[in-house]
Amino acid sequence: MGHFPSSRPTPQNNRPPKFPHLLRLIIRAVVISSISPLISSQSSLCRTSCGGILINYPFGVDDGCGSPYYRYLLVCSESDSLELRTPSGRYLVRSISYSDPHIVVTDPFMWNCQDGDRFRPTRPFSLDTSTHLKLSHQNDYIFFNCSDDRVIVEPRPIFCDRFPDQCDSSCDSSSYLCRHLPDCASAIKGSSCCSYYPKATASLRMMLEYCATYTSVYWRNVGASPPFDQVAEYGIRVDFDIPVTRRCLTCEDRAKGGGTCGFDSGSEEFLCLCEKENVTTYCKDRRGRHIRRQQGGNTGTIAGTLSAVSIAGAVGIGAGIWYLKKVRSKAPVACGVQSNENRLF
Template sequence: MTFQDPSFILFTILIIFLQFLAATTSLCRTFCNNIPINYPFAIDDGCGAPQFRHMLNCSATDLFFLTPSGSYKIQTIDYNKKTVVIFDPSMSTCSILQPHHDFIMTEIQSVTIPPSPDTVFVLMNCSIDSPVLNHYRSLCFNFSGHSCDELYSSCTSFKLFHILSNATPPCCFTTYDTVKFMSMNILDCTHYTSVYNVDSLKGVGPLDWLYGIKLSYNLPDLGCERCAKSGGTCGFDVETQGFLCICSTTTNATRDCGNK
């Protein structure tokens, strides 16, 4: 094989292309389909903040939030309000009834990105022996004047509870802390759903509620703004988890890319 051999030239081009591909794919991706991926989140290891490492997964069609209980489709990320709205495919809604399913987060997730205060978990078709109707009944609260009867009579899927019991089975409007510390089996409620932006749902019927879980996060500034202004991308060392300003595929800085 000589330098003029077409096969050698093709081989050389292929090597250069693979090196270029490796370089371009090692940088942090900024989009998953139509959802922007900005700090503190990332879908590539070493990008974003280490507290949110391995929390997101990007498929060919959707972006998912990963917890020990499953993968939850991310509907929106609001970087100004620092909120993420996810949807549990296993929970019941007005249009579909599904068996109960525990929503479980890791301890880190419960601290760094817990469900927001304006997210309500609705425990439905609870037995009269349910802890939230007895010893822990203080965990249930009035949700913008809404009632169990309204919920069961408004939604097509929830009407089944009325029919089977020939009455209005107990339900409970509660917070994430309740389902965090007690499983659905312990709570003794057959189904659950979750609703967000509840502060604006007074006088709004269940058919028009926003079903899903809104997560809220907060993170102290570790130098990302300075890094971004210098043209870098915020990330971290995958071994030490210390902050890194990614300046290129081959160059990192501990603060910014001003001298790179």
């Protein structure tokens, strides 16, 4: 009688174990399903305008965009209006200039021409001193109906000649703006007016304690020949710095992919936001290939939070990596930033 091959299965110790292979497939599926929402380009999530105002570096209205120095300062409201957030409130942004770095905001609580001599209570405008924003010296502050007992209201040239040591503390009643209020020169007939530049928010607050109200006027450059190169307009000019670094310039270099400068919203470390994914250097190499790894060979981090990764998925990934490390004696994969290359910029 002929002999037939045995139909018994191959002993388990003679075939490669299936479990690690299946586990790798499971881990891969979990990783792809949980991280795929984060791999989408962060640069495509960075809005470049709000209410017709351009949003460029160093600003961003979406978290992870721009410089972390200005994180949470600009807000694009549901009505598509750009607002500046400060300790004293949220203010509508009228314009942003990046060539002469400044923001112009409006304060609805300040006096305006329609108020006339009906002075209403207001609040002082303030900025967080820890930010890279500061009140511009191109602002003039006009105060109305100040107490003569509490505030030095005098024509500045005459007063400064008489009392040079108190010149900075006087409110100039001979101010040009008091006699030529923009758009409504005769709006406050019969009321006192003086111009004073506060040295700090505290001095502005003290002035408001003893004056009926105030308004802010800034001098807008119109590009004409002096002395007609500036025009007075209502608003508050806020100056800002643009942090320029070699890393950001390299990221934005069109020859290297033309990325967008941003940061990791968890660590606030620098990221170059690209079309395909986000890296820590620049988007494309000399051959036009997309950079997928940061310098040093570690996987580039992705802007955004880890909220898109489920807790169950994270636990599964952790357990799988632990098992693979035990079965296969290999060095662990280094994820994230492991050097100083991503320090704050």
